[in-house]
Amino acid sequence: EVHLVESGGGLVKPGGSLRLSCAASGFNFNNYNMNWVRQAPGKGLEWVSSISYSSGHIFYAESVKGRFTISRDNAKDSLYLQMNSLRAEDTAVYYCAREQYGSSWYVDYWGQGTLVTVSS
């Protein structure tokens, strides 16, 4: 069974940094592209970043480009999101999500999420 478990969230001051982790199990992690998707309180889903299975292709939403860095360690079955220069508008639950490919790409599994609160 696929499991994605996020950790590393918490309260941080504006301008601060935080590193999120996602531990994957139940599938061959190094065969799958992975994503971070966030959800601000009471709001909808917002895609943040994607990384291909080999880290060869990385994409970011404009709202986080230059501040966030996605990475992965296939030896540890883990996905990461380094978040710098955090702003109040980055406050959200951050989900780790697996990308699947059939005839196209789609997100098929989500973690339970970790809450990041940016506030002074």
Added chain:
Amino acid sequence: QSVLTQPPSVSAAPGQKVTISCSGSSSNIGNNYVSWYQQLPGTAPKLLIYENSKRPSGIPDRFSGSKSGTSATLDITGLQAGDEADYYCGTWDRSLVWMFGGGTKLTVL
């Protein structure tokens, strides 16, 4: 404001049918498959429909999806109280980003 447009809310009585729409453009829905996600209160999203109309194992056939041009639709028949949730459409955009709709809150009256 999301690039993919969904109605903020829909409602229907138990046993009835509800339709949720998702409108995009030629750079996203028009040239890519659409997936749908259900988010029950306080939980993570769950895949309901992928590649416009396919259901993952375990998803009942009360849930169905379709796509025409730059719009997609999620139909839910035989509504149950447990279907009350937020529903999101999603697709890959030509600008190499994932996109989600703004979400639709389903209320079972």
